[in-house]
Amino acid sequence: MSSLQAAQSLETPPKPRWNSDDGFSSTSWEPLRRPVERWPHQFDFLVATLSFSLTLAMWGGVETGSVAGAGALLLAFVGNFALLWRRSHPLQVHALLLVASVITQITPETKGLFALSFSLYSLGRYTADDRASLIGMLVALAYVSIDLLVLGSPEAGNVIAASLVMLLWYAGRRLRFRGEYLRILEERAMYLERERSVEAERAVAKERTRIARELHDIVAHQVSLMTVQAGAARTVATTDPEAATRAMAAVEKAGRQALTEMRHLLDVLRPGRLEKELGPQPGVEDLPRLVDEVRETGLSITLHRGGSSTELPRRVDLAVYRIVQESLTNVMKHAGSDPQVDIHIEISRESVALTVSDDGQGSSAPAGIGHGITGMRERAELLGGSLQARSGPNGGFLIRAVLPVGDSRS
Incomplete structure (x- = not known):
């Protein structure tokens, strides 16, 4: 599979649907979750109003004419409606309710605040500091235990009521942990999605570069051959029609x-094509045919090859062919008339050493012209090798590439 096809096969992971502020994440809670998410302050006002009403119902009746009764009623109002800030300041609201509950518990006509149950849940749900949250729960547990089990009677109902302190706090804490876990999952899913997108863009850019390099090697070489042969045909058309033909x-x-x-x-770029339907890519064994074609343009070329190419990886085999092909194209373009070209290829178990030199007039690739040498160097570096392009010791131009074999076997 090409890197372009690999990029197209990348799928975006689904985004997890995670908790709201009160921990509802299941679709079964959807009718309740949406109003809470949309109007959190209105929801907290309803909770505070309900808690204040239940507190008054629990007290039964308060003598508002007395100072103690009026003070208890004021504490009940302040404590219960402090729940409006239970999300942003859960620890402070819980501390206020503990103090208010203790004060109202001392008053003979009152029996604590119902809002303490809501603050215990909010303490577990919204407090980020684990230690402070645990201490707040233990203080509330101590207060309720003293009230119900020490000052009261250790009956089963009172034991269960005291246990509800831990249960309410634990429920809120579990929902917080679950919300944090799902938040981390969502962040990771978003991170992976971004990484997949970046990787897909890299794969597409890499494939575009490869396609551009292949097209350059194919078109530049063949068009250069055609240009030289067409020029020769035009030159001898009147004097030697057979040679022109x-x-x-x-x-x-x-x-x-x-x-x-x-x-x-x-x-290769079309999806769904089986590899067996495609012809083989050219390689070292096709170099004699390539040399013969170029010789028809009048170049004098010698090819020396040592070692066997039968075990070469396909990528290395193709890279050797393309480098030689591009080097010969540059010679035809820039080396002048009647240059002598020498091609040396040494194949070993570790690497392929390739040298293409000519004795033409100066550089066969003037600075700033074309992408041939850049493409050859990219081919070599993609295989973990190297390529040098410089003037030859006796004039002309020299291309030397070393391509490792072991790391490129496929």
């Missing part, structure tokens, strides 16, 4: 080969 035949052959290679490249 052979030159035009070479132009036709080069054009057909360019079309074949471009068709092969486009077939």
Whole structure:
């Protein structure tokens, strides 16, 4: 699979649906969760009003004419409606309710505040400090235990009532932990989604570079052959029609080969094509044919090859062919008339050493022209190798590449 196809196969992970402020995440709670999320302050006002009403119902009746009764009623109002800040300041609201509950418990006509049950849940649900949350619960547990089990009677109902302190706090704490866990999952899913997107963009950019390099190697070489042969045919058309005909035949052959290679490249890009339907990529064994084609343009070329190419990885095999092909293209473009080209290839178990040199007129790749040398260097570096392009010791130009074999086997 090409890197472009791999990029297209990347799927975006689904985003988890996680908790609201009060911990509802299941779709079964959807009718209740939406109003709470949309109007949290109104919901807290209803909770405070309900808690104040239940406190008054629990007290039964208060003599508001006395100072103690009026003070207890004021404490009940302040304590219960402090729940409006239970989300933003859970620890402070819980401390206020504990103090108010103790004071109202001392008054003979009152029996504590019902809001303490809501503050215990909010203490567990919204307090980030684990230690402070635990201490607040233990203080409330001590207060309720003294009231019900020490000052009262240790009956089963009182024991259960005291246990509700821990249960309410624990329920809120569990929902907080679950909300944090789901938040982390959502952040991780978003992170993975961003990473997949970046990786897909990298794969697409890498594939575009590879396609551009392949097209450059195919088109530049074949078009250079066709240009040289067509120029030769035009030169000798009047004096040697037979030679002109052979030159035009070479132009036709080069054009057909360019079309074949471009068709092969486009077939690779089409999804759903089986590998067995595609022709093989050229390699070291195809270099003699390439050299013969270029010789028809009048270049004098010698090819020296040592070692066996049968065990070469496909990527290395193709890279050797393309580097030689691009080097010969540069010679035809820039080396002048009648240059001598020497190609040396040494294949070992560890690497392939490739040298292409000519004795033409100066550099075969002037600065700022074309992408041939850049493409050859990219091919070598992608395989973990290196490529040098410089002037030859005796004039002309020299390309030397070393491609590792062991790390590129496929």
